[in-house]
């Protein structure tokens with residue numbers, strides 16, 4: 001058993017169907033799985049309980065509840081007072097939520113909702129077994145109007161996507177993992193991203209070795225967005241970074257506080273990685289066709305995505321680009337526009353939405369938000385466990401787009417999927433601070449070795 005985040009390597013995620021298959025096969029040679037699960041829960045409960053009061057184990061009707069009953073027995077054997085039931089004891093030292101796990105298949109019944117409300121109100125820390133009760137393992141969304149908001153979740157046998165994306169991080173608390181001694185014997189449903197290395201800088205390299213980025217965006221009043229993207233590309237290590245600010249005179253500086261940044265246009269740097277759309281407004285539409293046709297590698301963000309959502313011809317042009325050469329970075333609303341659905345639909349199943357968009361536009365999609373999802377046509381999707389609400393501030397997405405452009409410029413042979421996985425995870429890790437991180441400071445944190 002170990003504390004899972006931050007991840008030290010890329011790990012497999014398994015959805016409910018895959019977890020069930022793994023469990024069924026494992027039970028043939030390890031029939032004591034529930035004993036192992038209950039023991040792991042009891043060990044963690046011992047470490048987490050606060051005071052001498054009873055550990056309250058709220059056990060549901062299925063095997064999740066079974067894990068809770070085994071844990072209760074183990075705790076009692078260790079001399080810990082336990083209370084097994086659906087109503088609260090006096091001053092519990094810990095609550096073990098073993099109501100519902102993988103088997104959640106509908107909105108919790110009223111009786112379960114009453115127990116969820118009681119365990120939430122009792123004041124003790126909550127340890128959820130496998131999943132917070134009421135949270136859907138595949139999507140990270142509550143199945144009904146309430147799910148347990150746990151302080152800790154000990155997930156068992158497999159890692160479930162819903163712990164990490166959607167609302168998962170808000171409900172799961174600190175995530176622990178015990179594989180119960182079983183190695184998954186089928187491919188992952190998705191990857192949980194680990195840290196990726198930075199592009200190498202050879203001792204004799206020169207600026208020409210590290211590629212070019214062209215940032216196109218920054219309509220009047222929104223030039224900061226393009227500048228943030230350009231600064232991020234520069235901080236990432238791109239050899240040269242050019243900025244094409246829409247509607248600005250070509251004689252003006254790209255960024256007076258970053259003299260390293262140059263003005264440039266598509267015709268000046270036709271082989272650059274394009275980072276298009278940050279703060280661009282609606283005027284970007286008139287530039288997009290040429291950019292989509294000519295730039296070999298494209299990161300499309302913000303207003304570029306909105307323009308594409310409104311133009312079927314541009315969508316066709318995107319589809320005809322080489323697979324692996326286009327990277328879209330929508331937040332959920334931009335993804336919803338591109339898919340012609342509402343945001344709730346996207347958030348209800350972020351993995352499915354990202355995959356649908358990737359297939360529809362023949363592009364890699366980094367669907368942003370807590371638990372960003374990277375999806376590409378024909379590839380296994382990835383979920384990013386890094387990041388925090390410190391990133392929920394204007395400009396952090398512009399920084400991501402620029403950073404992705406900078407990474408890609410230095411790895412011209414990389415496919416968009418690999419670039420997206422590395423960049424999204426690095427961006428999230430740099431954004432793990434208490435409070436708020438201003439986007440300019442995020443660039444500096446990303447740049448730090």
Ligand SMILES: NC(=O)C1=CN([C@@H]2O[C@H](COP(=O)(O)OP(=O)(O)OC[C@H]3O[C@@H](n4cnc5c(N)ncnc54)[C@H](OP(=O)(O)O)[C@@H]3O)[C@@H](O)[C@H]2O)[C@@H](O)CC1
Nearest residue numbers: 033034037062063064101102103104105106107108109130
């Ligand atoms: N087998 C093993 O050795 C191992 C098992 N493990 C553990 O087993 C867990 C999976 O167990 P599980 O399949 O029994 O499902 P579980 O989550 O307990 O729920 C099913 C029950 O809940 C009910 N129910 C569903 N939704 C409901 C709702 N909204 N409101 C009310 N009721 C609802 C459903 O009712 P039904 O649909 O049948 O009417 C059924 O009775 C897994 O998460 C892990 O903890 C692991 O530790 C590995 C070892």
Ligand SMILES: Nc1ncnc2c1ncn2[C@@H]1O[C@H](COP(=O)(O)OP(=O)(O)O)[C@@H](O)[C@H]1O
Nearest residue numbers: 368369370387388389391392394395396397398
């Ligand atoms: N609560 C959160 N947890 C993790 N990452 C977050 C959270 N809120 C925002 N982010 C990240 O911050 C960035 C915000 O991007 P975006 O919404 O495009 O902002 P902007 O357009 O203002 O730059 C995305 O990378 C997103 O994944």
